[in-house]
Amino acid sequence: MDDLIQNQNLTEKEKKILFDFFLRLPYNIRQSVKNIISTHPEHLQDLFPILDKKKEFMNNPTPALAEEILRMEKSVIDKLLL
């Protein structure tokens, strides 16, 4: 998994975020996510801001933050469905 992350064109900070993200996942989900990243690395740039917001939300859940995350996710979905 180290190699997979190291091979991505990411900053050190982004690699760290991705690394922590992996660590917290159960084995099967981690395998799925590994597979996605190796086959669709272009999604990573859209993922980081969402991960950041989710971290903030889970530490201090507010309706405003929930709404903001859902808006960000919807925007990515809309882009993909265009």
Added chain:
Amino acid sequence: MSNKFEKPESATTERSPEQMEIIQKFEEQENALIGNALQRAKENSRKKTSFKTLAAFLTLFIASTISERAFAEFAPAEKLISETKVEEVYQPEKTSAQSSWDKLIDNINITFSQKQETIKTPVLGENAFYQQLSHEDRSETVMELDKIIRGSANSGDFFQKLSAAENLNDTQKILILQNIGKWLSQTYNFDMLDRNEYVVISDDIMFENMKLYYETREIKSTGICGNIHAFMVKAAQQMGTEAWLQSGVVGKDQPEGHTWMGALANDSSGNKQIVFLDYANLIPTGTRNYSDALGIAERFHNRLNTFSSFVGTPEETLFPVESRAEKTVKEVAGFKGAEKGLSERLEAGKIIRPEEMNIEVSPETKKIEFSKNHLALAYIYYKDIGNPYQSLESLQALRESARLENKKFGLDWDVTILNLNIKDLGNGILTQNEIINRLNAEFINSQELSKSEYGKFALNYGLTIENGMRFINAQFNRESLIAAKLEGSAGMRLIYINPQETGKFFIETTESGRLQNSDPQKQREVLKEIGNKLKIGGSVEVRTGAIVNLESALHNLEYGDKKEFTAGIEKDKLKVRFGGELTASKFEKFIPSSEKISAEIGYKLGMENRPKGEILIFGSQLKEHYGEQDEPNKYETGVKMRIFLW
């Protein structure tokens, strides 16, 4: 490897009901968004590749919600969502057939180690012990004993006259004891043995029946081994000889429990050593090291002692003592003591079940062990490298373990089948098969006591019971059960974590006990306190980002005090640790006072926060002394490699 500052699983972030509701509502809305997106994609008849791209992204949404919630709540991610939810959205393609070890275990540990110590070849045998005792001195001793026995009316007289024989040298005193043992062995009470009767026989009866046999060769029964050797110990003590009782299993063909005596004596050359007397059989050991002396006794008796070797006085059984072979066999069979196991769980706050493969190689031992889920299997081969005090020539063992647990309770059941080759005192080897059964029951609980702006308190508490049973001739039935042990330990650890979570401090106490015989004659089972422990320690993250650990412990044990101290520092990929252990024994005849220093240095390979592996170099020096005699220093060095698979 877990970070010292990782919050314990039990220390979940407390959320208000309102916050829980916001999170739940968010997850429902996110699920709806994802479901809606999948529906829209299908309706739009997207190309398969685009659909997969969308599905992949939706998986990342779900996964990120799980991961961030899991981290914030310190809960295992598995508890928050079923994995099938992700798999429903995105079915990963089969990954290539790369190594599948990572699906099986978390770590592979490989250890190479070596011990160094200086061993003097002992001069064994009765003849060597008496070599410088002249015929005149021998005759004088026997005549003196004859005079004492004939001139004594009762045991009081006998002991008083023996105490006047203090001017005899040690070899003469041992010769007297050997003769007493010879005559008393003729008065052995087989009825008591048949009835399993364990009672105290008065010194007067012992003396009268011995005198009767000595003077007339008429046999009147006295007692069994415990009674006879207890009388011999009292006789030795009257002559100013340090003497005690030793129990164990003996008998080449039909093993049975036995008690004999030990004494400290100068041999003809003036060297002080431990000698054992088994009735009239004299077993000089050539050493003051009690563990080594037991090895010589095992070679004499052609039996190893597991769980059965205790020292005592005529009035009281003191504590267990171990030969080198017993240490080896217990290690092979998975025993580590109730207190040690409990202490590991008190630190973790939970039942630990490593899933790993261990490979250990030293000049004597080759071991491979594999543990996964509820099962573990180990194969161990041990071969002695010419140590005369090690009664084991070689062993092969196969250990199978079943492990059951829920969150708070755990049960380990280890069955070890051993093929033992035991040395005799010549060049002969005896082969024996045994089964050792280990049952370990554990309870552990972890509770957060309070959490505020001033930090957090948590309490871990638990109980461990370790039970061992030894079956001879590889027969797993009641008749073959030859020795057993039961040991328990209870304890608690109070933990404080500071508000910035840069410091963690603890105080731990444990109390341990064991079932054993009350004394060598009555042999009633009693619960005896083994000792208690107070341990304090902490780890602090300092400004440079290094983590400093300090721990110290004070053990009040049945044979003395033990103080332990460790200090360590971790920075980036480097880890260094120093440790010291100081034992002050009140029974230096049996358990040495000692000083041990150890050090290890570790380096992580790969990324700092999730390394691919670790290399650990370790070493230690042990100084022991039995009474006034210093043992040669013992050294151990080794390298351990850990490979993390994930």
